[in-house]
Amino acid sequence: xxxxxxxxxxxxxxxxxxxxxxxxxDRATTRLQSMREIGLTSLADPDAVRDRARRLRASTLQRLxxxxxxxxxxxxxxxxxxHFARDAAEARRIVLELAASHNVRRVVKSKSMxxxxxxxxxxxxEASVEVIESDLGEYIVQLAGETPSxxxxxxxxxxxxxxxxxxxxxxxIPLTVDPATMMAAARSRLRDVYLTADMGISGxxxxxxxxxxxxxxxxxxxxxxxxxxxxxxxxxMGIERLVPTMADLSLVLPILIRSATGQKLSVYLxxxxxxxxxxxxxxxDGPSELHVVLVDNGRSRVLGxxxxxxxxxxxxxxxxxxxxxxxxxxxxxxxxxxxxxxxxVLTPALHxxxxxxxxxxxxxxxxxxxxxxxxxIDIPRMLVRLRSNAVEHGELPLSFRLGLRLxxxxxxWPWLFRAAARLGRIVTRALADQNYxxxxxxxxxxxxxQRDLRGFAPKPFSTLLAERRxxxx
Amino acid sequence: xxxxxPGSVQLFTTCLVENLRPQVGLAVLDLLEGQGCAxxxxxxxxxxxxxxxxxGCLDDARAMARRTLSVLARSKDPVVIPSGSCADMIIHxxxxxxxxxxxxxxxxxxxxxxxYELSQFLVGVLKVKEVGARSAGRITYHASCHLLRGLxxxxxxxxxxxxxSGAEMVPLKGAEECCGFGGLFxxxxxxxSGAMLQRKxxxxxxxxxxxxxxxxxxxxxxxxxxxxxQGSAIRVLHLAEALVGT
Numbered sequence: 001x002x003x004x005x006x007x008x009x010x011x012x013x014x015x016x017x018x019x020x021x022x023x024x025x026d027r028a029t030t031r032l033q034s035m036r037e038i039g040l041t042s043l044a045d046p047d048a049v050r051d052r053a054r055r056l057r058a059s060t061l062q063r064l065x066x067x068x069x070x071x072x073x074x075x076x077x078x079x080x081x082x083h084f085a086r087d088a089a090e091a092r093r094i095v096l097e098l099a100a101s102h103n104v105r106r107v108v109k110s111k112s113m114x115x116x117x118x119x120x121x122x123x124x125x126e127a128s129v130e131v132i133e134s135d136l137g138e139y140i141v142q143l144a145g146e147t148p149s150x151x152x153x154x155x156x157x158x159x160x161x162x163x164x165x166x167x168x169x170x171x172x173i174p175l176t177v178d179p180a181t182m183m184a185a186a187r188s189r190l191r192d193v194y195l196t197a198d199m200g201i202s203g204x205x206x207x208x209x210x211x212x213x214x215x216x217x218x219x220x221x222x223x224x225x226x227x228x229x230x231x232x233x234x235x236x237m238g239i240e241r242l243v244p245t246m247a248d249l250s251l252v253l254p255i256l257i258r259s260a261t262g263q264k265l266s267v268y269l270x271x272x273x274x275x276x277x278x279x280x281x282x283x284x285d286g287p288s289e290l291h292v293v294l295v296d297n298g299r300s301r302v303l304g305x306x307x308x309x310x311x312x313x314x315x316x317x318x319x320x321x322x323x324x325x326x327x328x329x330x331x332x333x334x335x336x337x338x339x340x341x342x343x344x345v346l347t348p349a350l351h352x353x354x355x356x357x358x359x360x361x362x363x364x365x366x367x368x369x370x371x372x373x374x375x376x377i378d379i380p381r382m383l384v385r386l387r388s389n390a391v392e393h394g395e396l397p398l399s400f401r402l403g404l405r406l407x408x409x410x411x412x413w414p415w416l417f418r419a420a421a422r423l424g425r426i427v428t429r430a431l432a433d434q435n436y437x438x439x440x441x442x443x444x445x446x447x448x449x450q451r452d453l454r455g456f457a458p459k460p461f462s463t464l465l466a467e468r469r470x471x472x473x
Numbered sequence: 474x475x476x477x478x479p480g481s482v483q484l485f486t487t488c489l490v491e492n493l494r495p496q497v498g499l500a501v502l503d504l505l506e507g508q509g510c511a512x513x514x515x516x517x518x519x520x521x522x523x524x525x526x527x528x529g530c531l532d533d534a535r536a537m538a539r540r541t542l543s544v545l546a547r548s549k550d551p552v553v554i555p556s557g558s559c560a561d562m563i564i565h566x567x568x569x570x571x572x573x574x575x576x577x578x579x580x581x582x583x584x585x586x587x588x589y590e591l592s593q594f595l596v597g598v599l600k601v602k603e604v605g606a607r608s609a610g611r612i613t614y615h616a617s618c619h620l621l622r623g624l625x626x627x628x629x630x631x632x633x634x635x636x637x638s639g640a641e642m643v644p645l646k647g648a649e650e651c652c653g654f655g656g657l658f659x660x661x662x663x664x665x666s667g668a669m670l671q672r673k674x675x676x677x678x679x680x681x682x683x684x685x686x687x688x689x690x691x692x693x694x695x696x697x698x699x700x701x702x703q704g705s706a707i708r709v710l711h712l713a714e715a716l717v718g719t
Contacts, residue, residue, distance in 0.1 A: 009664075016668055324651045328668040362662055364655025364669075365527060367622035381569070387529025396528065400657065404525055408533040411488075411519040412540045421492050436701060446660035450667035451698030454493050461486050461495035465514055468499070 005358045008335060012362075015329040024159040025330050032153075032321040035262025036372065042264055043254070053255050054375040056248055057312035061303060067209040067242045068294065074212030078274030080290040084239075088118035091295045095120060095201070095234055098291055099129050102232055104198040108190075110216070110223035111135040112203030113151055113315065114236040114295050116337045117350075120201070132193045134222035139186050143170045149331030151338060152260050152317040157330045183220075190222070200226040200287065204237035205315070206252065207292070210245045214292070216270040217257060223270050233275065233287040239294050240303075240311040252314060259316035259374040298350035307349040307382055312375045313342055319369035319379065325362050334359055341369035341379045348386055357395060360386035399443045421460055428455030478599055481511040483545060485554045485563075485588075488520040489690035490711075497690065500713035501555045501591060508599050512553075518544045523562040527656045531570055538567050542580050545588075551598070552588045555713055557620025557689045560590035565623060590620055592629035592688055592712055604633060606718030608640035613682035615673070615696065616649045617689035630688055630712050637718070645685075646676045654695040670699045677707060684708040686715045 015021060040046040060067055072082045085091035091114075099107070107129055115121065121142075124131050133142045137154035140163055141147065148154030155163065160177050168175045173185045202223050206215040214235050216223040227233045243249050257266050276286030302311055320326045320340030331339035336347040336356050344363060347356030365380045373379070390396060396404075410417045428435060432455040440448045447453050459467075482505060490497045505512045522537030541563065545552050554560040567581040574581075595601040614634060620626050627649075634642055653659065653669025673696065677685050685707060687693055697709035 012662075013664055016664055324653065324669050324672075325662075325665055328665055328672075360529075361658070362665065364618070364651045364653060364658045364666075366618040366651035366655070368618075368651065371622050384526065384529055384531075387527075388531045389529070391529045391531075396530070400528065400661070401530075404528055404530050404533055407520070408525060408530075408536055411522065411537045414517040414519055417488075417519045424492060436698075438702075443660055446663035447698070449663050450659075450670060450702070451695065452701045453698055454694055456492050457495045459495065461491045461498035462514070464495050464499060465502070468502075 004335075004356075008333070008358045008362070011333040011335055012329050015333040020159050020162055021157055021330055022328070024157055024162075025327050027159075028153065028156050029321045029327045032261065032317075036259055036318055036321065037262070039258035039262030039264065043258065046255075046258075049251070049255050050374055050376055053252050053314075054312065056243065056251060057314070057375050060242055060244060060248075061240060061308065061311055064239065064242070064303065067244055068239060070209040070244075071207055071212060071242055072294075074208075074210060075274070075290075075292055076212075078212050079277065080212065080274050080292055083291060083293045085118075085293055085295045085297070087297050088295075091118040091236070091293055091297065092120055092123045094293050095236075096123060096127055098232070098234060099124065099127065099199060102198065102289075104129055104232065106130045106193070106197045107132070107199045107201055108193050108197035108226045108230060109133050109135075109138070110200070110202040110218065110226040111138055111154070112201065112236050113148070113337065114203055114238055115201065116148060117297060118236075118295060120236075132190070132197070134190050134193070134220075134226050135218070136183060136186055136220055136222075139190070140166060143167070147332070147337070149339060150317060150320055151315050151340075151342070157332060194225040194229040197226075197230040199232040199234060200228075200230040201234045201236065202227050204235050204241055204292075205256065206249055207237055207242050208244075208246055208249055209242055211273055213246070214270070214272040215249060215253065216272070217253070217266045217268075218270070219261070219263075219267040221268040224268055227270065227272060228286050231287055232289050232291070233272070234291045234293060235272070236293050236295060239296050239299050255374045256314045256316050259318040259372070298352065301352075302349045305349070306385055307345060309377050310342070310345045310349050310379075310382060312377050313346070314375060316374055318372040318374065322368045322372045324364070324366060324368065329362075334362075341383075342377075345379055345382045345386065354393065354395075357386060357390045357393075360390065397443075403443065421456060424456040425458065425460075429458075479510065479551050481513065481550050482594070483548055483550045483552045484512050484514045485518055485521070485541070485545065485552050485559070486514060487554060487556045487559045487690060489694065490555060493694065494690055494711065497555055497711040497713050500711070500717045501553070503717045504591075504595065504604065504713055505553065507604075508595070508601060510599075513548070513550070515544050515547060521559045521562045523558060523566070524656050526562065526566055526570065527658075534566075535570055535574075538571060538581070539577060542567070542577060542584055545584055546580060549587070551594070552584070553591055553594045554588065555591045555688070555711060556691070557590050557617045557624060557626070558691060560588060560593075561619040561623035563588045590624055590626065590688065592620075592633060593624065593626050596629040596632055601633065603636040604716045606637055606716055608637040608715065608718050610683040611641045611643045611681060612637070612684045612686055612715065613643050613645040613677065613680045614648060615645060615652060615677075615685055615687040615692060617687050617692045618651050620688050621649055630686070633712065633716055634686060637715070643680050643682050645680045645682070647673070648676075652692050652695050654691045656691065659695060670695060674699050674703065674705075678705070682707065684710055684715065686710050686712055688712045
């Protein structure tokens with residue numbers, strides 16, 4: 001565990017020194033925060049919608065097995081096929097087998113965090129299948145040889161200047177900082193990809209149990225093309241991504257999109273119910289096969305745990321945009337697929353005790369994430385729970401453990417507390433410069449690295465109070 | 474029917490005010506006694522246990538919570554705390570960490586029901602409209618996370634500050650954003666905390682305020698330590714100190 005902590009700290013210090021990164025983060029978080037705020041004001045009673053959305057997520061997850069069965073039945077009834085993957089390896093194997101049995105050479109992908117979670121792209125490439133991302137952000141990240149740093153905006157960490165340079169170098173287009181020009185350049189490259197890909201892979205924002213419908217939210221229309229042009233569509237979804245009915249979808253969809261980008265509705269919205277139908281005249285287009293891969297990968301274990309609430313998440317990214325820590329260091333510093341407050345809980349939750357547990361420390365528990373969460377997930381409470389698990393696993397450094405134990409001892413024995421304070425006053429008098437410490441040893445050096453520390457006052461409040469009461473009883 | 478104003482209150486000083494900023498405690502006394510309250514300061518109070526809770530040392534936090542419960546259970550008078558985060562600890566976290574304790578769960582809920590952060594007590598319970606003090610210069614307000622989002626209190630401190638005669642309130646950009654204190658976070662994640670602090674200090678300087686006010690001694694320590702390190706003359710005051718005037 002110590003090694004992962006060291007790695008985390010070195011990623012953090014790199015991020016803090018990265019001037020373009022911090023400028024990109026600053027611009028993007030500020031913009032998305034204000035867009036979200038504007039977006040929510042277009043709802044008559046956003047708080048009531050959030051409460052209802054939370055209740056819906058809770059009740060759906062309570063009977064997830066039933067909803068999953070209904071979903072599977074509905075998908076199959078409309079001609080689709082459903083695969084259950086217990087873990088990442090099984091999910092990769094399912095997709096690789098589909099690719100092999102259908103002689104797939106080229107895959108076009110629309111955004112899917114689950115594909116990142118299961119490490120799908122490297123596995124496909126290893127099997128000599130070409131993978132091309134069609135979401136502009138993912139495309140940029142792929143060109144740069146990086147990973148997404150934000151759950152809804154993969155290239156969040158890049159400035160438009162950096163992206164212009166990247167496209168200039170990789171695609172040979174003239175240097176530009178105009179997003180529309182960059183978009184057009186990427187689009188013209190991708191057009192041919194849609195038409196030549198053998199398989200389209202997409203994520204899923206929501207699956208609807210009653211109809212077997214897959215709902216996909218995009219602003220670029222890339223999911224529409226990725227899922228309809230190739231002859232095969234493989235949709236990857238976490239098992240928790242279900243809503244029971246279309247009416248339920250109409251509750252969570254508006255709050256998802258508003259929380260993510262502030263839009264009332266995304267530019268494109270795909271509802272996919274089964275593959276291309278051949279009966280009754282048939283559909284003019286669409287894939288001949290639709291495969292839905294339902295990925296568990298730790299989720300059913302989380303469902304029965306004290307972290308179950310994290311599965312309410314509808315992946316809007318609002319907690320990342322508002323998090324003061326994320327804003328300073330960005331997603332890559334977390335070193336996990338899911339970053340920000342949600343990632344700090346989801347990573348150890350999905351992967352089990354110990355994995356990513358250092359992320360729980362990267363929070364002041366300021367509560368901004370809980371405040372903006374469309375389904376009001378109490379992320380700070382879960383971060384404390386994860387810290388407590390880490391303490392139980394002996395991960396808290398000895399100096400802190402010892403320090404807190406002594407503090408507890410003092411705090412539960414008032415005479416000891418007073419004695420310790422007396423010692424504090426003596427130390428302050430002896431070592432502080434005009435009652436402030438400029439440099440302290442041991443763990444406290446972390447404090448004085450950045451700021452001065454006020455020392456103990458010459459007289460504690462209780463003494464001043466006693467003096468005052470003696471003067472005017 | 475109006476609820477009677479409580480005649481006597483208990484002051485939970487907090488360990489930071491007791492030891493590092495005792496003047497805050499005296500200012501709180503002035504404010505409450507000025508409103509006609511008899512203030513007692515129960516003997517044997519130490520720390521609410523928040524540092525242990527935040528660190529995930531829940532057993533230690535429970536031990537400190539039980540200590541505080543016993544100190545504040547001797548009287549049923551309302552408890553006033555000059556700290557949003559300590560008040561949030563008692564009001565929200567005590568019932569949470571003691572919920573499985575057959576004896577203390579009820580006591581924790583009972584205490585939570587009569588515990589108030591200072592500004593909430595002044596405005597919400599005592600219905601204070603004006604503090605009648607004078608101040609000077611430009612003042613800005615930093616909203617501490619646990620008062621704002623933990624206890625949901627945005628307005629009371631500002632309402633009270635607005636009644637200071639002679640002072641000018643100036644807005645603070647990002648006033649509701651965390652200053653990066655977070656207890657042990659400031660030590661364990663010193664560099665991230667430092668970056669957050671820098672952003673906050675930049676906003677404070679840009680506000681052109683001469684005094685920055687907050688309702689939590691933790692934030693005050695952090696802001697003051699940062700300003701002092703950077704040689705700034707901007708004063709950092711607790712709400713209570715600001716409200717008794719200069």
